[in-house]
Amino acid sequence: MTLFRGTLACVAIALNAVCAGGIFTFPLMSPILASHLKLTQPQLTTIVLAGMMSQYTVASGVGKVIDVYGPALCSLIAAVLFAAGFGGFSAQIYFSPDDPTASDSIAMFRWLTFSFLLAGLGTVFAYFSSLFAASRIFPRHIGIASGASMALFGLSPLFLSVIASNWFTERTTETLDVTRFSAFLSLSTFLVYISGAFSLYINATPTSNEGLESAAESQDYRDASEETTPLLSNQKPPIHQQQTLLAVLQTSDFWLLALVCVVTLGASEMVISNIGTIVVSLPPYTIENIGDSSAQSFTARQVKLLSLSNTFSRISVGLLADFISPAASSLPTGLQVFPRRHRITRITFLSISSLILAWTFWWTSTYVLTRDDIWVLSVGTGIGYSAVFTVLPSITSSIWGMKNLGRNFGVLMYAPFVGNPIFSYLYAFISESHASEGSICQGRVCWQTTFNVAVLTCILSLLITFILGGRWKHCL
Template structure:
């Protein structure tokens, strides 16, 4: 890595906490700002208590709106990948700008025009809010692909490190936005979030950033052919050696067709694991706000997070974001160190494999164990808002660990030629699991609520967590089966 690239990479991290930085590489600023603004839909837990009180939405309706933003990302991932491969990150940035502008802007307008004294929720308003959040979710996936592709172009010989930092910044986005929400859009007396103005802020911020990105990325991110022409012959040879050393050794299962994957038992076992673990985790991410609301504050003295529901929710969103970010920063390099991908021999026989200490499946098994313990602790020990921090930290750590390790496992088992396609197929796991667990939570909660608004009490979610705990035990056993079957490959 050159000195200028090292400086640029450090600048990406610094820009996670600042709106401006002093960098000699404009690619860095653009990419970091993209990642910093990309997590707007993940602030929904901050919105849900205020929306339940103001718009009188039920828990199933709140869950539906949250799922519209979360699930829309998975439905078009393959299409967005094709767009960024064909036309580059600038077009994706432009599309994201328009989707965020209309999605967040119309969402803000809809809440603003809802009378404060309505007695029953409006069905038409609920459907419009769901559609607007769906558009914001589409904007999120376009922004994600735009930023990730820009990072890989900016650091062509350090794709893993660039992608890891980019993903970590994505995890920090909800933290940054939650700080903004609490400091600038929350009433200091009532501690209530002003949803219309916060969503309007998101609309203006994201539209501005991604419109600028559409221009900047077109100028500063060259296409693959022109970039390679500027590399010297020695650089090209070095790239080939570095890339070859990271490729897994070809196996009979490498580069299968879609039909081959669908006939592969291991693929379906991994799919089942992801449905259970990622589905249960995203249920928490979507509903942490109402979980906080269901419990009373602690009795061990006043603290900021125990005084108000919105403040407690904000605190949990920050913890989720921090746990997710720290997990991505630590687990990726750790997996590379203790479980390097098997190297294939090069022509000059100068490449040697690093010591393989443990299978990468250990990280998936560990994530399932962490999530199971977290859910068991929640259902047996948690009785106040302050104690929910264990749920936020455990969920953020387990969820991000799975996403961090999954691409390398897929490439090791089925090759790198169609890695994006194979990863996209597995993304139907959270697409399936999220609504299963989320609607289970929603209907159990709704069955224990009284009238409109958010359910209160442990009964609102206790059954959901017991079922989820059982599902995570099944996922743990599934990971052990895969670990045994893949012990010679990973």
């Protein structure tokens, strides 16, 4: 690959990753939608869940598209979905009446939900195009390439929220212009992913020489592994070597791990989706800052903190896990080789995540009194949430082997698909029960019960990780 082609590919991968998180800026929009379109908290929750959950429903199908047609087609599909989703979102708000009736609000709610569902589908196509293009174009540095792509995706909400704050927020009132911002997202993502499709089509298709080179490297690996296999003493088979999905689903280990994901990822995504209305429910620290403008700036700050802590956790946990709990490499015989001595098992990182989230939710329920205190919730959620995602693929491959890693990991991704709506609607309906008609819920009563439930479930998750740690201590 020439220097120009390599640079073009890196730029396309980076832009595809960093522009993919538009749906995660919904907390900046939700207070405006509630006040101007008279949408209720359950309606706001449904809109954001349409975007968040649609990603998981098609993940396995998008992976198949990547395998068969490559990342360029995924980038092209993302361009169309983002343009339609964010464009429809902007148009619906632009043509909404100044004083909507109840029937107007219901009609707008349905169209906004559909638009955000399209944007959510675009997100998974965009993310996969970046991640797997990086893996294909830089096969000799797959760890660094995929890790950098995931880190940039984690920074996407921060990048887009900075744009929203600096160019689409009124200086006098500090109110986000949701119509213009969502229109910007529609146009900019369309251009980014159309150009990305062209660049990735050129660069992610291996030439014949590259294919021969890859095959030769694979043969060298097989030869080397066969020569060294008898000399390796740290070989262990996966404890579940069944390759059929039914066999995997019949193991209690799989369901225990899935339950951990339901709790940790579901509760975290509830916070990510609703941080805007959580901020609005609380008063500022000083009386001079009371007003919607203060709420808007505080919400933007929380989105940035979530993004930064998410990215920091992905990088630091990944590096730390590789150092003190190296993942196994699979040999052609099916055995797994551990390159270095284990100091702790990777399941420990799931235990730490559960503990961090339990403490964060307990702190929020007990000590958060003003908007200035919310930063603890944002940082703790970002760290706990991303740490689970960082170690989950390697845990899955170590327990069930590499052959069907994508399938097994994809099935586990239905866990947040279940957990997110459970926790989000729990929050939404409790908040709605304490809200005055036509207004957003005010006070800690809006979410205190939800976080108390989240604390108990995270403690349950922690106990499950202890059980799994005991079962898996010899293979992780």
